[in-house]
Amino acid sequence: MAKLFCPKCGSDADVFYDNVCKQCFIGNKTLFECPHVVYGRICPSCDSVFRKGRWQSGGKEEDIVISLVKENLEINGDAQRVELALTPKQLDYSRYRIHVEAKAEIKGAPIDAALDTELRISWETCDTCSRISGGYFVGIVQIRADKRLPTHDELTRCMSLAEEVAERSRGKGDRLAFIAKTEEIEGGVDMYVGSIKLGKQICRAVMDTFGGKFAESPKLVGQKNGVDLYRITYALRLPEFVRGDIISVDGAVVEVQSCAKHVSGIDLETGKRFLENFNNLMDVKKLTRREDAVSAVLVADEGKTIQVLDPLTYETITVKRPEFLSVEPGNEIQIVKTEKGIFVLP
Ligand SMILES: [Zn+2]
Ligand SMILES: [Zn+2]
Numbered sequence: 080m081a082k083l084f085c086p087k088c089g090s091d092a093d094v095f096y097d098n099v100c101k102q103c104f105i106g107n108k109t110l111f112e113c114p115h116v117v118y119g120r121i122c123p124s125c126d127s128v129f130r131k132g133r134w135q136s137g138g139k140e141e142d143i144v145i146s147l148v149k150e151n152l153e154i155n156g157d158a159q160r161v162e163l164a165l166t167p168k169q170l171d172y173s174r175y176r177i178h179v180e181a182k183a184e185i186k187g188a189p190i191d192a193a194l195d196t197e198l199r200i201s202w203e204t205c206d207t208c209s210r211i212s213g214g215y216f217v218g219i220v221q222i223r224a225d226k227r228l229p230t231h232d233e234l235t236r237c238m239s240l241a242e243e244v245a246e247r248s249r250g251k252g253d254r255l256a257f258i259a260k261t262e263e264i265e266g267g268v269d270m271y272v273g274s275i276k277l278g279k280q281i282c283r284a285v286m287d288t289f290g291g292k293f294a295e296s297p298k299l300v301g302q303k304n305g306v307d308l309y310r311i312t313y314a315l316r317l318p319e320f321v322r323g324d325i326i327s328v329d330g331a332v333v334e335v336q337s338c339a340k341h342v343s344g345i346d347l348e349t350g351k352r353f354l355e356n357f358n359n360l361m362d363v364k365k366l367t368r369r370e371d372a373v374s375a376v377l378v379a380d381e382g383k384t385i386q387v388l389d390p391l392t393y394e395t396i397t398v399k400r401p402e403f404l405s406v407e408p409g410n411e412i413q414i415v416k417t418e419k420g421i422f423v424l425p
Contacts, residue, residue, distance in 0.1 A: 096188045104185075110192040111181050112153045117198045119147040122205035127254075134205040136249065141167055144198050148177050151196075158183040158190070173200040207254045207273070216259045216271035218278035218311040222285065223267040225319040233289065233317060234268050240288060241270055241281045248277055256280075278313045290339020291317045318357075323369040325415055325422070328353070328360050332419050334369060347422040350402030366417040372424050374411045380404070387414060387421065396421055 085092045085100035096104035120129035121143060128137040130150070137143045145165045154161055161183040167175045175198040182191045204212070222237050223229065229237075241258060248256030255274035262269045272278045282293040293315040301308045318338040320326055325334050325347070333344040333353045342363075343354045378386040378395055385400045398414075403425045406412050413424040 096186055101188050104188055105190050108155065108157075108185055108190060110155050110158060110183055110185075110190050111179075111194075113148065113151055113179060113194060113196045115196060117148050117151045117196055118201065119143070119198055120201045120203050122208055123202045124208040125205060127205040127207065129203070129205070134207065134254065136252070136254070144175050144177065144200075148179065148196060148198055152179065152181075154181070155183075155185065157185045160184050167198070170197075173202065174198070175200075205254075207257060210255070210273065211257055211259055214259065216273055216310070217255075217275055218272045218313060220270040220272060220278050220281050220313045220315060221267060222270070222315050222317065224317040225291070227319060228266055229268075229317050230321075233321075234263065236288065237285050238268060238270070240284045244280045244284045245272075245277055248274075248280060253277070275311055278311060282313050282315050285315060285317075286339065289317050290337060291315060292340075319363075320365060325366045325368060325417065327362070327364050327366055327417075327419055328355070329362055332366065332417065332422055334424065345403070345425055347401060347424070348399055350404075350425070366419060367415050369415070369424060372413040372415045375414045377406055377408050377410055377412050379408050385423070387412070387423075389421075398423060401425070 083092055084090060085103055087099045087103040090100060092100035094101060121127070121137060121140070122134065126137040126140065126143070127134045128143050128147070144167050148165055149163065161181060164180045166178040169175050177196050177198055178193065179196060180191070180193045182189070184190065220241070222234065224233070238261060245256045245258050253274060253276060256277040257273040258270050259273055260271040270281065272281065285291065286293065293313050295311050295313050297309040297311050299307055300310050320335045320338040320342065322336055323334070325332065328342070331353065332347045333342070334347055335342060335344040337343050338357065340357060341354055342357050342360065343352070346353045373390050375390050376388040378388050380400065383400055384397050385404065386395050386397055389396050398421050401423050404412070404423060415422050415424060
C-alpha cells in the first residue's frame with residue numbers, strides 16, 4: 080500500500096479531513112470563544128438573575144454562574160457532539176474564575192479546547208424585591224368565618240396554604256406572586272398579595288380545603304400614567320359549621336362531616352347519610368359539638384329504642400335507636416345532650 084502524506088504539511092497521514100491531515104484541518108479551527116470577562120446581575124435577596132432583558136428566578140449561585148458563562152460561549156457552528164465542562168472557583172464575593180473545557184467533533188475530526196474566563200456579579204435588588212420592600216400590593220385576601228370566629232388551626236392552615244400557593248406560582252414564573260404582609264387581626268387574617276391572580280388562587284386553595292365562599296370587590300385607589308389603579312379585596316368566609324358540629328337542620332339533627340357548598344354528615348336520629356345544598360337549608364342551627372359528648376351506659380336495646388343511663392342524673396332515658404348502633408347493653412356509648420333531646424354519636 081502506497082504511503083500517504085498530507086499535501087499541506089507533508090507529514091505522513093492515513094486519515095484525511097477536507098484532503099489534509101487532522102493537525103492541518105483542526106489547526107485553523109476555533110472550537111469556541113468566550114469574552115475574558117462575563118457580567119451578571121443577581122438579586123442578593125432572592126437569587127433572581129437578570130437575563131434576556133428581565134429578572135427571572137435563579138437558583139443556586141454556582142449554577143447561575145455556570146449558566147451565565149454558558150450563555151456567553153460562542154461555539155463553532157460546525158461542531159457536533161459538543162461536551163462542555165465548566166469549573167467555577169469563587170475569587171471573592173462578586174467574582175468567579177471559570178475554567179471551560181470543551182470536546183467536540185468537526186466533520187468527524189475530534190477537537191478539544193479550554194480557556195478561563197471571569198464572571199463578575201453585580202448585586203442588584205430585583206424588581207420583585209424592591210416592590211416588596213416598598214410595600215407594594217394589589218390585593219388583600221381577608222379570611223373570616225361565617226357567623227363565628229375562625230379557629231387558630233384554621234388560620235394557621237390558611238396562611239401556610241397561601242404560602243404554598245405563592246411559592247408554586249413563583250416557581251411557574253409569576254414573579255409577583257408574593258405575600259407582602261400578613262396581619263392577624265381580631266376575627267381573622269389579612270394577607271396583602273402582589274398579584275391579582277395570587278389572590279384568587281389563595282381563595283381557591285383555602286376553599287378546596289375548608290369550603291366556604293369568597294367575593295371580590297375592586298376599589299379605585301388612584302391613577303398612574305392616566306390609568307386607573309385598583310386594589311382588590313377578596314373577602315373569604317369559612318363555612319359557618321365545621322366537622323364535628325352537631326346542628327339541627329329542617330327538623331333533623333346532623334353531625335357535620337363537611338360544610339361548604341353542601342353540608343354532609345350523619346343524621347343522628349336515623350343514622351342515614353345527610354347531604355344537602357347549604358343554600359337550600361331553611362332552618363339551620365348549631366346545637367353542640369362532638370367534643371361536648373359524654374359517655375353513658377347503654378342499659379337496654381329494645382330494637383326501635385334504647386335505654387341510656389344519664390351520667391348526670393342517673394335516670395334512665397329512652398332514645399330512638401340509631402341504625403349505626405353496634406354496642407351491646409352494659410357498655411358505654413357517646414351521647415350529646417341538646418335542646419332537641421339526647422342523641423347517640425356513631
Ligand atoms: Zn497536514
Ligand atoms: Zn429579588
